[in-house]
Amino acid sequence: MAAEPIHAGGRARGLWLAAACLSLAAAVHAAEPQDPAALQAHAERFLKTQTGGLPGKVTIQVKPPRTALPACSALDAFQPAGSRSIGKFSIGVRCLAPAQWTVYLPAQVRVIAPYAVTRQPLPANHVLTAADIVLREGDLGSLPADVVTDAEAMLGYRAVSGLAAGAPLRSALLRPPLAVQQGQVTRLVLNGPGFSVQSEGQALANAGRGDRVRVKTRSGQVISGIAHDGQQVVVTF
Structure with missing residues (x-):
């Protein structure tokens, strides 16, 4: 009858020693510096x-x-x-x-990659063509975050303000091509829950792709929508 407590006590001591070894190993590991x-x-x-x-x-x-x-x-x-x-x-x-x-x-x-710069001085509202842009190679990390790397994608865009010759071309200084022109007949697309109707109106201002623009309808009502290519304005209700 006395053997059982001795066996249990030995097992407890074994568990305690194992836990102590693990704790010691963890302490040693924690003391080691990170490489x-x-x-x-x-x-x-x-x-x-x-x-x-x-x-x-x-x-x-x-x-x-x-x-x-x-x-x-x-x-x-x-x-x-x-x-x-x-x-x-x-x-x-x-x-x-x-x-x-x-x-x-x-x-x-x-x-180190090519980026776009202006070939010559450009006035405000100038529409970019391939003749206005030249590519240079440099470290993009030392340039503005919005520097243009795809020059072809910017053709037809307008300069917001005058640009000096040799200046890095930045997307923040450009506006998309005019999608809607003031005074022109504009196709209106009216979208709402369960319906889509097309009509015509007249744009009251120039607008680039994605800009908000006001349009006067045939009935004389003025509504606002988003300009899309092809003299089209989408109004969502």
């Missing part, structure tokens, strides 16, 4: 995925952390909200286990 090279490589792999669809030649550089961090078995890289994926910025890396910490590493992504 800076592994942290750097993880951030670079993340940025390589993020920039995979960019045109041109992409080079990625991430600097290692300046301070020692506890070893981590589950790293998670991320970009702070609102930051670009090219140029100079900070990339975040957080540890999910066994400890929890976050570090921000300086990064630079260079994208």
